[in-house]
Amino acid sequence: MLGAIGLDEGQESAYRALVALGAAEVPDLAHRLTLPVPATERALRHLERQGLAAQSSARPGRWVAAPPGVALGALLTQQRHELEQAELAAVLLAEEYRAEATEPAVHDLVEVVTGASAVAHRFVQLQLGAVEEVCALVTGRPQVVAGPDNDAEDRASGRGVAYRVVIEREVLTEPEGLRETQGALGRGEQVRVVPRVPTKLVIADRTLAMVPLTGRNAEPAALVVHASGLLESLLGLFEAVWRESLPLRLGTGGSVTESETAPDETDLEILSLLLAGMTDASVAKHLELGLRTVQRRVKGLMELSGVTTRLQLGWHAYERGWVAR
Structure with a gap:
């Protein structure tokens, strides 16, 4: 002490x-x-x-x-x-x-960081230095900093830094993926899902970005990009992926209630996870429900919506505002 x-x-x-x-x-x-x-x-x-x-x-x-x-x-x-x-x-x-x-020189607009320790340090430093917003594209199987080790995210969120994160669907299938995503949503972060993100990316305050330079089997290296035309392109990439991604809804647990006239919290969680690409069995496991309960609730939502297919149910959910666009 x-x-x-x-x-x-x-x-x-x-x-x-x-x-x-x-x-x-x-x-x-x-x-x-x-x-x-x-x-x-x-x-x-x-x-x-x-x-x-x-x-x-x-x-x-x-x-x-x-x-x-x-x-x-x-x-x-x-x-x-x-x-x-x-x-x-x-x-x-x-x-x-x-x-x-x-008027920085061209060679000062980017910096190359090599080695797992150096990349992890720069990644943490970038988040801790953020004041307003951090935007990120997240893939499965992180090479340098795993979700549980990223305490900089907790600290930045605690200071009021906003987070907009797009994760690829694979993250939701990992042992800790759903739990970490649920924690991020609990901190007030905006999280969306796409089948696959084009690259890992993190941007702080729209003035500094970091992208990987090497593949999974090579020594970790990253490119840190300062304010420049390249940074503007990376911002455009993030915003394009953000627009095409699906907002994710995860509850914080609690009792399961039934409703005959409108979907309840559990119904909306099931819808969100299904639209994110998870199977009925995966949704049941995450929400600690029986597989038949999940299927019965989906059938009830289809009857409530007056549709006959799950594709129609997804469209109806958007139209009714049950899930965000």
């Missing part, structure tokens, strides 16, 4: 122990921390430099903890000041960069 002010785990444990004891000899403290005496002495020396501990003037070899309210408060104030200075420096550097980059 105190790593933000420069303490590692051993130093924090030593300070907490000193606070609990009030004062202690080095051997006693080392025994309490189950650390070697030299390591305990190094931790205490670091705490002394931070103003968190001091040697007793009355009893040499005995260490006393500084009051947390005073000592930690001073360190936190210093950290805030340093952070403010860093933020100011970032603003000044950004202004200098904009001034120098009003």
